[in-house]
Structure formats: C-alpha cells, structure tokens
Amino acid sequence: MSETSKEKKELAEQELIMKGPGTFPLERLLAIFQCISSVAEFSLENEQQVEDEIVSGGDTGIMSDVLLQLSTLCNANYISKGGSCPLEGSTRYRSTISEEMTVKVARSVKFPLSKYLYRR
Numbered sequence: 001m002s003e004t005s006k007e008k009k010e011l012a013e014q015e016l017i018m019k020g021p022g023t024f025p026l027e028r029l030l031a032i033f034q035c036i037s038s039v040a041e042f043s044l045e046n047e048q049q050v051e052d053e054i055v056s057g058g059d060t061g062i063m064s065d066v067l068l069q070l071s072t073l074c075n076a077n078y079i080s081k082g083g084s085c086p087l088e089g090s091t092r093y094r095s096t097i098s099e100e101m102t103v104k105v106a107r108s109v110k111f112p113l114s115k116y117l118y119r120r
Contacts, residue, residue, distance in 0.1 A: 023092035
C-alpha cells in the first residue's frame with residue numbers, strides 16, 4: 001500500500017469518527033435487542049432453570065415491551081428519530097448517548113459490550 005493511499009484511508013477514518021454515529025432502521029435495533037436478550041438469557045440459564053411461563057410466553061409480549069422501551073428511550077433523548085428513507089419506507093433512529101454512558105449501561109446489565117464494538 002502506498003503512502004498516499006494510507007493517508008487517504010486514515011483521512012477517511014478520521015472523517016467517519018468526526019461524522020459521528022449513523023442512523024439505523026428499527027430492524028437493526030431489534031436485532032441488537034435480540035443479541036442482548038440472548039446473552040442475558042444464556043446467563044440466566046447458567047445460573048438457574050428458566051421458568052415455564054417465560055418459555056411459553058411467546059414473542060408478542062416481548063415485542064410490545066421492546067416498542068414501549070423504544071418509546072421511552074426516545075422520550076429520554078437516548079435515541080432520536082431521524083428521517084425515513086423513501087426507498088425503505090421505515091423510520092430511522094440515531095443514538096444520542098455518549099460511549100461512556102453506553103459502557104455504564106452495558107456493565108449494569110452485565111452485557112459484554114467490548115465483544116461487539118468495532119475498534120479501528
């Protein structure tokens with residue numbers, strides 16, 4: 001790799017950092033929630049047996065709970081609604097909390113955040 005291309009790559013990375021976090025669709029948020037809840041569920045299974053009512057409860061209650069939590073996060077200004085993409089037709093969101101706060105929240109729910117963050 002030449003010096004010029006290395007400099008261009010570093011400049012592009014700097015611009016991404018300065019730009020900040022991008023917007024994401026609801027589907028991505030739900031996938032992240034699924035990942036977090038599966039890690040939490042795995043931890044619970046290691047500590048105790050999962051109760052029958054949790055297993056037989058279905059996804060409907062979980063989905064409505066997630067949407068309620070999304071509304072709460074928006075009202076608390078942790079997540080803001082962005083514009084919607086005309087091609088996708090869905091609302092996009094943007095995280096507005098600092099990385100420090102994110103780490104504190106992850107630690108409080110015992111989620112291994114560092115395993116899922118991309119570091120340059």
